[in-house]
Amino acid sequence: MATLNVLILVCLSYVVFLFAIAFAADRAALHGRGTWLHSPLIYTLSLSIYCTAWTFYGAVGFAARSGLEYLTIYLGPTLVMIGWWWTLRKMVRIGRSQRITSIADLISSRYGKSNTLAVFVTILAVVGTTPYIALQLQSVTLSFATFAEADLTSTSLPNRQSTAFLVAVGLALFTILFGTRNLDVNERHHGVVMAIALEAVVKLFALLAVGVFVVWGLAGGVEQTLERINASEIARWEVPTSRWIGLTMLSAAAFLCLPRMFQVMVVENENEGHLRTAAWAFPAYLMLMSLFVVPIAAVGLDVLPQGSNPDLFVLTLPLNAGRDGLAILSFLGGFSSATSMVIVAAIALSTMVSNHVVMPIWLHLTGGTAVVSGDVRNVALLARRLSIAGIVLLGYLYLQLSGGGTALAAIGLVSFAGVAQFLPALMGGLVWRGATRLGALCGLGVGFAVWMYCLFLPSFGSSSILPQTLFDHGLFGMSWLRPQALFGVEGMDQVVHAVMWSMLLNTASFVFVSLVSFPKPVERLQGAQFVNVFQHSATAGSWSGGLAQSEDLMIMSQRILGAPEAQAFFAAAAQRQGLAGYLPEPSPDFLQELERELSGSVGAATAHAMISQIVGGATVSVEDLMAVADETAQIMEYSNQLEAKSQEQARTARQLREANEKLTQLSVQKDGFLSQISHELRTPMTSIRAFSEILRDTEDLSPEEQSKYSSIIHDEAIRLTRLLDDLLDLSVLENGQVVLNEHKGCLEDLLDRAVAITGGGAGNFAIRREKSAEQVVLLTDLDRLAQVFINLIANARKYCDADRPELTIKTSQKADRLLVDFTDNGSGIPTDQQTVIFEKFSRIGQTKAGGAGLGLAICREIMARLGGGIDYLPGQRGASFRVTLPLNSQNATQ
Amino acid sequence: MKSKSGPVFLERRTYRRRRMIDAARLLPVLGIILVSIPLLWNGTPDPHTRTTYAMFYLFVVWIILVALSAIISRYLGPNESDEQSLGDR
Structure with missing residues (x-):
């Protein structure tokens, strides 16, 4: 009978062997040796962690209970693998180009690098995987107990709990040693992958060996085996359609979504080309793994006593037949399946937990940025190690709490459904x-x-x-x-x-x-x-360095990688560039290498952000771009405002300039007027004084002379009075003290009167009117209006310089306003004067007539009082004034 | 997605490669159909519908799928030259 001690010895040597293999692989990878590490075969074998102890032992139990239904668990992944062109190729490409570290990272990256999502996926993955880890621990414990029971030499059965605990501790130790050994380069773990590949060979070999022994050793050949199957209780093909389809789909989904599968399939992938090999090699592996399951189940049901656990047929059949060596091999197969699953699952989950839960919290608590004090690398490593220990411990606790038993056996599919x-x-x-x-x-x-x-x-x-x-x-x-x-x-x-x-x-x-x-x-x-x-490009965007300062990069790297590692890394890079010392040129290659190195410690996104901070935004993130865009928008808005303001200022300045021009002109006009008015006042005063002196001092004046001089004095006095009247009138109008006497009257009569007063068409002055349009009844201060008309007609008469002066008076109505245009055929008023003609004291040039320049100013004031206006109409080939009157007063009276 | 259409006639090798990609895409469909066929045997009182027959059928199908996948993978080859332009077409 098999001795427990031999088993323990073999088991321990196997574990030591695994440690050695993993160590050697790590060393080889570190020194750049061992190209075989990167072969597609290793990749394919590492995928075999899909076949856990649950499939190693459980498949036979599954088959013993429900026939060929167990095949669904293998057919699903087979279909996914042969359909690699659809999904896996894309997943692997994305994983490589986006430097994905876990399935949580992939999902969160896809959805805008949302950490909420990552945390959620992590929690779900932990909840779904913990029972599965418990299942692995249970299988090792059970198989160990089976051996112990069969060993008659051992006096006391080993405590199951202590076995499970020891296995858990051993697994955690191995995972921590090789899973967190190197915290770099895209999360690849050569030692672990190598150990898993070896375990894959062991479990396949063990199952095939048991299968061969059962078919040719126990049953006595293929024919007899088939007969036994036909005679057994699983002989009939009766698989429920829903379960066949449902479980195939479920296993296919789980194959894509299981964190540990994602780890080996995408994260540990060295080369996309490896998928091509795995596309057929992995289905072949699965096929071989399931080949002997039904024969083992059928023979086990036949040979072993009623009530023995079909889940352990793989182990109990050789034991029962006294083949201790084979039984130990079988045990190692199951052990390999269990351990490889736990190791990879723990690595995958710890990456997720530390990257998406622990590190963000720690960085948040320490307010960490690119230049945090302390060694980020140690924190990341510690977080990952603690996570591994925690996850394995959770599995162990779950095993203890659920008490093992059959409830756990069903957890495989439950877990699949969770991650799906x-x-x-x-x-x-x-x-x-x-x-x-x-x-x-x-x-x-x-x-x-x-x-x-x-x-x-x-x-x-x-x-x-x-x-x-x-x-x-x-x-x-x-x-x-x-x-x-x-x-x-x-x-x-x-x-x-x-x-x-x-x-x-x-x-x-x-x-x-x-x-x-x-x-x-x-x-x-x-x-x-x-x-x-x-x-998009096959690789992630490269750095365009040159701006980076190597020293700053070095300071940052030391904090994350640890000082000696960073110095070695920098020195090696410098040496490759042919430089002495520690500081290499910040070439794009070097920066990319450094980023990859850092991303293993702190996650891809953080590493990218850290380097971009130092390099100075050679590559910027979308957030940066958006922030920049925001700022730009603000600046643009600000500049728009400035532009608007400056336009306003320009407008104001123009207005000011115009006003100033007007003022200057007015000042000139005023000076001119003052001299004019003093002249105007002086002339009559002088003649009044002179003639009054003659009247006083000359004794013998003839009555004719006397009356002539007196009348001169009188005329001059009237002129003075008129001038003063005008001034007074304007002053009254301007101060709004005028009282309007509103009367009803016809426009035609009013114009007739004005024309008559100004002398009508006397001389060669012609006035053209359109009397039919003048039949308008007005309610206004007729005298004042007549004053305006008189002024305009008199002006035309005075200033029109044409050979045959002619004044056209045109009446029209527009909307509710009456328009009366007075247009002569003279040379008009120059543009620069047009603005000032309505001002007080303004006189057009030094023209022949000697007005005081108050007429138009008075007109404007009158029209304003009457509710209308008077404007100069430019572009009429002569001086043209338009008098505007409101018509509503006229309407009201009609 | 892509508006630009490629050339109508391709080099013989490229053409072969594209058909192999088509094959790679169709293979899982074939697999699903073949794997679902045993479901049609459900409920028939035929004594031949034994586990052993189904087992033989399924493993033969499995081997065929593996072989086809291996052949296709071989022909798809490592030349990634036209992979970029192929994309998801």
């Missing part, structure tokens, strides 16, 4: 640019909740966590909410039921929320990069 919830967000993100962060969050949340309610919690058995009444009557007594008959769907297989509802509701809410929500710019950019990854 990532599928809609993952695949949707890869092929659909419209998928949004909110949609992914909702889909994951709904899927997770349904999975929890319908599968995970009930898996502990009815009335353990969920009360029995819930199963019978549903949540809140609503029977359509029964966890195993959601929406009244009864009689379905529990797993298929839960998978169907969770995936349906997950996908539906993901699609619906994506359709109605609006993504942020970062999300849209990332979406485009993910969906069209083959159109």
Whole structure:
């Protein structure tokens, strides 16, 4: 009989061997040796962590219970692998180009680098994977116990709990040693991958060996084996359609979504070309793994006593036949399956936990930026090591709490269904640019909740966590909410039921929320990069250095990588560039290398941000661009405002200039007027004085002379009076003290009067009027209006310099205003004078007539009082004035 | 997605490669169909629908799929020269 001590010895040497292999592989990779490490074969073998102890031992139990149904677990991944061109190729390309470190990283990157999403995926992954780790620990414990029971020499059975605990500690130790040994270059772990590949060979070899022994050793050949299968209780082909399809789909989905599969398939991938080999080699591996399962199950059912655990047939059959060597090999196979799964799962989960949960919290607490004090590398390493220990410990605790037993055996599919919830967000993100962060969050949340309610919690058995009444009557007594008959769907297989509802509701809410929500710019950019990854460059954007300061980079790297490592790295780079010392030129190659080095420690995005901070924005993130765009928009708005202001100022300045021009002109006019008025006043005064002196001093004046001189004095006095009257009139008008005497009158009569007073068409002065248009009745101060007309006609008479002077008076109505135009055929008024003619004291040049320059000013004031206006009409081939009067007063009287 | 259309006639090798990509895409469809066929045997009272027959059928299908996948992968080759332009077409 097999001795337990031999088993323990073999087991320990196997573990030591694994350590040695992993160590050697790490060393080889470190020194750049061992190209075989990068072969597609190793990649394919590392994928075999899909086959855990659950499949190694459990597949036979599965087959013993329900025939060929166990094949679905292998057929799903086979279909995914041979369809690699559809999805895996894209996933691997994205993983490489975006420097993805885990499935949580991939999903969060796709949806705008959302950490919320990453945390959520991490939690879901931990919840889904922990029972699975417990299952592995249980399988090792069980197989060990089986050996112990069969060993008659051992007096006392080893404590199962202590076995599980020792295995857990050993696994955690191995994972910490080789999984967090090198915190760099894209999260690749050569030692671990090598150990896994070796374990893959061991478990395949062990299962094939047991299979060969069973078929040719126990059954006595292929024929006899087939007969035994036909005679056994699993002889009939009776696989429920829903389970066959449902489980195949589920395993295919889980194959893509399991964190550990993602780790080996995408993160540890060295070369996209390896997928081509794995596309056929991995299905072949799976085929071989499942080849002897049914024969072993059938023979086991036949040979072994009733009631023996079919899950352990792989182990108990050789033991029963006394083949201790084979049994030990079989044990090693199961051990390999269990350990490789736990190691990779722990690495994958610890990466997620430390990158998305611990590091953000730590950076937040320390207010960390690119130049945090202390050694980020140590924190990252510590976080990862603690996470590994924590995750393995969680698995162990779960095993203790659930008490092992059959509840745990079913957890494989439950766990698959849990991680399959990532599928809609993952695949949707890869092929659909419209998928949004909110949609992914909702889909994951709904899927997770349904999975929890319908599968995970009930898996502990009815009335353990969920009360029995819930199963019978549903949540809140609503029977359509029964966890195993959601929406009244009864009689379905529990797993298929839960998978169907969770995936349906997950996908539906993901699609619906994506359709109605609006993504942020970062999300849209990332979406485009993910969906069209083959159109973008194969590698991530390179640095255009030159601006970077090597010393600053060195200071930062020392803090993250540790001083000696950073110095060695920099010195090596400098040497490659042919430079002495520690500081290499910041070439794009070097920067990219450095970024990759740093991204292993602090995550790709952080590393990128840190370098871009120092390099000085040779490559900027979308957030940076958006911030820049915001600033630019602000500056543009500001400059627009400035422009508007400066335009306003220019306008004001122009107005001021015009006003100034006017003032200057007025000043000149005023000076001219003052001299004029003094002249005007002086002339009559002088003649009045002179003639009054003659009258006083001359004794003998004839009465004719006397009357002549007196009349001169009188005339001059009248002229003075008129001048003063005008001034007074203007002053009164300007001060608004005038009282209007409104009367009704006809425009024609008014014009007749004005023409008559000014002398009518006397001399060669012609006045042309259109009397028919003048039949307008007005209600206004007729005398004042007549004064305006008289002034205008007299002006024309006085100033028109044409050979045959002619004045046209044209009356028209426009809207509710009456327009009377006085246009002569003279040379008109020069443009520079037009603005000042209505001002007081303004006189056009030094023309022949000697007015005081008050007439038009008075006219303007009068018209303003009458509610109308008077303007100069330019461009009429002569001086032209337009008198405007409101017509409403006329309407009112009609 | 892409508005620019490629040339109508391709070099013989490129043409072959593209057909191989088509094959790679169709292979999982073939696999799904072949794997689903045993479901049609459900419920028939035929004594031949034994586990052993189904097992033989499924493993033969499996081997065929592996072989086809290997052939296609071989022909797809490592030349990535036209991969860029191929994209998802």
